[in-house]
Amino acid sequence: MKHEAGDQPLRPDELALIDRYWRAANYISVGQIYLLDNPLLRTPLKAEHVKPRLLGHWGTTPGLNFIYAHLNRVISRRDLDMIYICGPGHGGPGMVANTWLEGSYSEIYPDVPRNEEGLRRLFRQFSFPGGVPSHAAPETPGSIHEGGELGYALMHAFGAAFDNRELIVACVIGDGEAETGALAASWHSNKFLNPVHDGAVLPILHLNGYKIANPTVLGRMPEEDIERLFLGLGWEPHFVSGEDPASMHRQMAATLDRIVSRIRTIQDSARGSHDAATMPRWPMIVLRSPKGWTGPKQVDGKKVEGFWRSHQVPVANARGDAGHRQLLEEWMRSYRPQELFDADGRPQGDLLTLAPTGERRMGLNPHANGGLLRRELKLPDHRTFAVDVAAPGLSVAEATRVMGRYLAEVMRLNASVRNFRLMGPDETASNRLDAVFEVTDRVWMQDIEPFDTNLAADGRVMEILSEHLCQGWLEGYLLTGRHGLFSCYEAFIHIVDSMFNQHAKWLKVSRELPWRKPIASFNYLLTSHVWRQDHNGFSHQDPGFVDLVANKKADIVRIYLPPDANCLLWVTDHCLRTYDRINVIVAGKQPSPQWLDITQADRHCDVGIGTWDWAGTVAGDEEPDIVMACAGDVPTLETLAAVDLLRQALPTLKVRVVNVVDLMTLQSEYQHPHGLTDAHFDALFTTDKPVIFAYHGYPYLIHRLTYRRHNHPNLHIHGFQEEGTTTTPFDMAVLNGIDRFHLALAALKWGPDAGTEGAALKAEFDARLAAHTAYVREHGEDMPEIREWTWTHGR
Secondary structure, three states: OOOOOOOOOOOHHHHHHHHHHHHHHHHHHHHHEEEEEOOOOOOOHHHHHHHOOOOOOOOHHHHHHHHHHHHHHHHHHHHOOOOOOOOOOOOHHHHHHHHHHHHHHHHHOOOOOOOOOHHHHHHHEEEEOHHHHOOOOOOOOOOOOOOOOOOHHHHHHHHHHHHOOOOEEEEEEEEEHOOHHHHHHHHHHHHHHOOOOEEEEEEEEEEEEEOOOOOOOOOHHHHHHHHHHHHHOOOEEEEEEEEOHHHHHHHHHHHHHHHHHHHHHHHHHOOOOOOOOOOOOEEEEEEOOOOOOOOOOOOOOOEOOHHHOOOOOOOOOOOOOHHHHHHHHHHOOOOOHOHHHHHHOEHHHHHHHHHOOOOHHHOOHHHHHHHHOOOOOOOHHHHHHHHOOOOOOOOOOHHHHHHHHHHHHHHOOOOOOEEEEEEOOOOOOOOOOOOHHHHHOOOOEEEEEOOOEEEEOOOOOOOOOOHHHHHHHHHHHOOOOOEEEEEEEHHHHHHHHHHHHHHHHHHHHHHHOOOOOOOOOOEEEEEEEOOOOOOOOOHHHOOOOHHHHOOOOOEEEEEOOOHHOOOOOOOHHHHOOOEEOOEEEOOOOEEEEEEOOOHHHHHHHOOOEEEEOOOOOOOOOOOOEEEEEEEEOOOOOHHHHHHHHHHHHOOOOOOOEEEEEHHHHHHEOOOOOEEEOHHHHHHHHHHOEEEEEEOOOOHHHHHHHHHOOOHHEEEEEEOEEEEEOOOHHHHHHHHHHHOHHHHHHHHHHHHHOHHHHHHHHHHHHHHHHHHHHHHHHHHHOHHHHHOOOOOEEEE
16 A cells, blocks of 8 residues: 555654654764763864774664664554654664663663763763663563564564553564565464454564665565565555655654554454454555664765665764765764754753653563563462372373373463463374364464365464464563473474574573563473484485584573373473473373382472382392493483393393483583582482483583583483485384393493303394394384383383
8 A cells, every 4th residue: 555645644743853852863873883982072173082993883873763762652642552662683783872862772771861871871882892782682672572683573573462452562573574574474363363362463564675785676666566566465554665754754743643453453343343353455655764864974975865875874974984984974973963852962851752751661561571570370289180000000091182282271370360371383182282273273364265274264273384373482582571381393493493593592691681580491401302204204304403402501591391191291391380481391102111100200390300229130239240321202211111121131140221301401510500519419419320321312412411410421322324315214223223122232331241141142132123124125114023112120
C-alpha cells in the first residue's frame, strides 16, 4: 500500500519538535562514535577531544533514530505498550542516544546523568575499553536483541509478541540483514500470530541501499517488486521514502497512525468474534532513506551519504587530520546543538515532551526486561508419570513418550496464563511428545482442511521446518518473561549453533547486570539421536552440539544425558524450574530397558553421577579392578551388556559401574558449579584403575572435561567416531566401538591380566563381532541374542 500524500497529521509545531528530537539523537550518536571530550562543542574541536580509535557504525543510525522518534510520538498519542527491536547489527549509538534522551538510561545508570557531564561520559564509554559495545547489547536499556549477528530480529519480535495481547513489537530490519536465510524465513511468522491471544509485530524494513561495501538486493529492487513480494508473503506493505526531512516526517507520522489503527481493527475484530481467528494481513513499513542520512555528503572528494562509505566511520581521521576534524565539527554543528541542550547540557524541556513517560518509554518497558514479568510455571509432580520398574531392565519404555505425558500436564496446568510453549521443526509426534496434543494443538493461522489433524489457531505447539525460527521464537518468548522447550533431532540442532552462542553470551552479560532480572532457562531436548538412525543414515548423525555447549561460561550451561525415562522425568522437571541457564537434554525415543525406579532416579539425578552397585560386582567402598562408566542411554545399555559378559566369563573380576547423568559433574568444582570435588571423583573412578567410559558423543569431550583429574591417564573413552550409515542399531554401536563386545575387549586389554582365559575370551568376542557383521548384512536386522538381551542379575 502506497502512502497518501495528503495524509499529514503533523502540525507545524509538532513537525518542528519531532525534527529537533531526531537531530538531538543524531548529534548524540555522532558524539558517541567520535568524542572523548567537549561534548557540546563549547569550544572549537581539538585533536585531544577526538577518540584515538574511531569505532562504531553511522550508516544505519540516522534511520534508526528517525524511527525511534516517530514511535515515541505514536506511543504517547495512543498510549501504546511497545518495544523496539533494532535489527541492524551495530545500531548501538542510536539505541543509547534515544534511551539517554528519554531518561531511561540515566535511571538505570545514575552515573551517566542527563547533563553535560553525563553526555561526556556517554560519549567516552562507547566502543571504549571498559565501556559499552557498539550494538544494542544487554547493557542497552530496552533491548532484547543484540544484533551482533544478523538475521534474528524478526523472529525475536514474534517470540516477544506470542501471548502478549497488548504488546506491539516494532522491529527494524536492515536490508543487509534481510539477505540472510533466517530473516527470509522469518517473514512466514505471520502465519503463527493469533490476533486473539497474541500481540502484534510491526516490521519496518529499512532500505538504505547498501551493506558494508556493496548494494543490497532488496535496496535495488523496484518498489513494485517489493510490494508484490510482501503481498505474496501475506503482508500489507506501506511505503515511506525520500530524503527531505520534513516530507519524511509527515509521511512517517501519517503511515504510523494508519498502521496502528489497522492493527487495532484486526485485533478488535478477532477478539470480538465467537469464531476461530483467521489469518489477517498484518501491516508493515518499507522505509527508504539514504544510508548515512544527514551526514557528510562527501569526504576527500568521494561520495559518502547515500553510499556504502557511510557504513562505519565516514570521517576516518578526525584526530590526526585538521581537515577531517573541521569536517566533523561542521557535521556535528549542523544539528544545531544550541537548540537542543540547555546551559547545563540537559535536553531542552519541550524536547522531552515527545517521549513517553514511565514504563511506556521503550527503554524501560518491562517486556524488554522480561524477568520483571516472569511467573513460575505450575508444574505437576513428575513422579506421577513414572515408569514402574520392579527390577533393573525388566520394564521397557520410550523415554520421550513418557516425557510427553509430563509436558502435556504442564500445558494443561498453565493453559489459562498462556506462558509455556513447545517449539520444534515438525517433529513433536516423531519425537514421541504427541501426548501434548491431548491438551493443545499446533498453532496454524492458514486454512485448515477437514482431514488435517492437531491444527488450531489457538494451539500452543509451534512447528515449522526451520530450526532458526524455533530457536529465535523461543528466545524472544523467554526474554519477555515466559517459558518453553525446543525439541529437535540431534544432528540438526547444529543449524542454530551460532544462535545458541549469541543467547549464551546474552545470558552471561545480563547476569552481571543487577537491573536485568532472571529469565526462564532455554531448554533443549535433543532426540532422534546418533545411535538410532535406522533409515536416515550418516546425514542424521552428529552428537557434537554438546561439545559447542561445553565451551560456554560454566555458570550458563548444563548438559544432561538421562539413561532412562524416569531419569528423563527428573531432568525435565528440574530444567523447567531453572532460570538464566541453557539446559541441553539428550534422550532417545526408542523402546529401551528401564533401569531405575522413580525414587532411585530422583536420588541419582539429584547428584548427577553415581555408582550402580546392583550392576557391578563390587559395592560401596570396595576397590574395583576396573571401572565401567557410561553417559547416555545407548552407552548405558551397552555398558551393562558388557558387564554382563564379563560377570559370566570372569566372575572374579571386580567391576564398578558408574553412570553419568549430568555431564558437567566430570569437571572440577573450580571449573563448574556442578563439578565434583577431586575426592568425590576419585572415590568414583579411583586414582589408578582403568576406566572404560562409553560416551554418547565424541570421545574428546570427556577427555577435555577430565584432563585435570588424577586418573585421567587411565580413562579410555569410547564414543562416536563418524562411522556408520543406514544400518541396524547395534551395528551403529559396533562400527563406532561402543558396543558390548568392544567394551568387554577394552576391559580385557586394560584390566588385570586374565591369562589364557582372557585370550580365549578375546577370540570369542572377536568371533561374535564377525558373526554379527555377517548376520546383519544377510538378514538386515540384529541377531536375536542382541535384540532379546535383558539384564537378569539381581532379580
